[in-house]
Amino acid sequence: MANTAQRLRVAEGQGERAPLPKRTVPSMQTVWPHMLFPRPAATAPLVFPFDQPHLRYRYFARNAVWDAVELLGLAGKKVLLPAYHHGVELEALLAAGARPVFFRVDSQMRCDFEDARSKAADAAALYVIHYAGFPQDMEAARSLARELGVPLVEDCALALLSRDGDKPLGSTGDVSVYCLYKTLPVPNGGLLLARGEVAGKLSSLPDVSPAPLTSTTSHLIGSLLSNLELRTGDLGRRVRQALRESSRRFVRRAKIERVSTGTQHFDLGAVQLGMSAASHLVLRNQNYAEIVERRRRNYFLLYAMLRDVAPPVTGELKPGVCPLFYPMAVEDKAGAMARLLARGVETVDFWRLRHPALPLGAFPEVDQLRETVLELPVHQDLSPADAEHVAVCTRELLA
Numbered sequence: 001m002a003n004t005a006q007r008l009r010v011a012e013g014q015g016e017r018a019p020l021p022k023r024t025v026p027s028m029q030t031v032w033p034h035m036l037f038p039r040p041a042a043t044a045p046l047v048f049p050f051d052q053p054h055l056r057y058r059y060f061a062r063n064a065v066w067d068a069v070e071l072l073g074l075a076g077k078k079v080l081l082p083a084y085h086h087g088v089e090l091e092a093l094l095a096a097g098a099r100p101v102f103f104r105v106d107s108q109m110r111c112d113f114e115d116a117r118s119k120a121a122d123a124a125a126l127y128v129i130h131y132a133g134f135p136q137d138m139e140a141a142r143s144l145a146r147e148l149g150v151p152l153v154e155d156c157a158l159a160l161l162s163r164d165g166d167k168p169l170g171s172t173g174d175v176s177v178y179c180l181y182k183t184l185p186v187p188n189g190g191l192l193l194a195r196g197e198v199a200g201k202l203s204s205l206p207d208v209s210p211a212p213l214t215s216t217t218s219h220l221i222g223s224l225l226s227n228l229e230l231r232t233g234d235l236g237r238r239v240r241q242a243l244r245e246s247s248r249r250f251v252r253r254a255k256i257e258r259v260s261t262g263t264q265h266f267d268l269g270a271v272q273l274g275m276s277a278a279s280h281l282v283l284r285n286q287n288y289a290e291i292v293e294r295r296r297r298n299y300f301l302l303y304a305m306l307r308d309v310a311p312p313v314t315g316e317l318k319p320g321v322c323p324l325f326y327p328m329a330v331e332d333k334a335g336a337m338a339r340l341l342a343r344g345v346e347t348v349d350f351w352r353l354r355h356p357a358l359p360l361g362a363f364p365e366v367d368q369l370r371e372t373v374l375e376l377p378v379h380q381d382l383s384p385a386d387a388e389h390v391a392v393c394t395r396e397l398l399a
């Protein structure tokens, strides 16, 4: 079933004549107004990784990757990195002076630690990525790192709140990195978690600088408008479109420079940025257990309706896993995205772009993943009816 990236042809012309949907199911979770009101910190129980002692909050996860190189002294040294990566973490490693060496990831997004071992001569660190919340085999990773005598960097940018059974992802690495805005409705936020000997060196890193207020405000407004559309449908969409246009004009005229999140490239000019106070506030106003529960519920709803035509490329959703999205394989990603959007379903083209440092054809399974994997939303804002709508539209598309 899910162990092959099944290639599905998008039915020509499907959905194009369908009437415009009343509202769009957003690809990302949105901020709800109540999340912007302070409440006593004690009422929000801390969960992993926020309950850990040695943390450093950053504007982006890429800044935390930069910090990891500094903490572990990896400049000029070889780092074993999965061939399947976003590209911006690779840029952060390169900019910080590390020398990445790629190892294989299979068609189900599993790191091949045997391949890593075969390339490990002189390696100074092992870097592992959990894709879409699905855990890698961290026992194998730890044992390879131990054997090589190198630190383990656990990249949980796509795996906040996820667990392998009872074990939180990010609790094995010497250093772990999280992106907060991919799972939570914060306007910005990345996190570095350090353990063991490395933890003592956290204070040696330079102070972070404050997140720019204009960027934080504009991300928050965008997310609030998305939320309005989610709740009110057509009306919200019109308000959102109108405000979007005028705010674009305003930003252009006032020459406001936004530090955008979710971009493809590492910017040295933003490397010192920390996380905004607004993000800290939103973090305190989350029900983390409910987020995990809803994401799993929505994932299972999609799975139940799609497993015969579009099984997830990652295989089974094990206990504890908090899925970031439902990864389906489709032959014509751009066509599928456009047709789903026409039916009111926003999707994300997962990692199509290959960083030029990785030669095309060196890892065929990874090339295939880049070409085919589409993110279907399962986030916490989706009701069961929304998830069903996503599944129905996807089935129609593949009919």
Ligand SMILES: Cc1ncc(COP(=O)(O)O)c(C=O)c1O
Pocket: 059, 060, 061, 062, 063, 085, 086, 088, 089, 129, 155, 157, 158, 178, 179, 180, 189, 190, 261, 262, 263
């Ligand atoms: C695996 C991985 N690591 C790190 C990052 C960097 O995250 P950020 O956008 O917060 O810098 C990303 C971004 O998509 C990612 O996918």
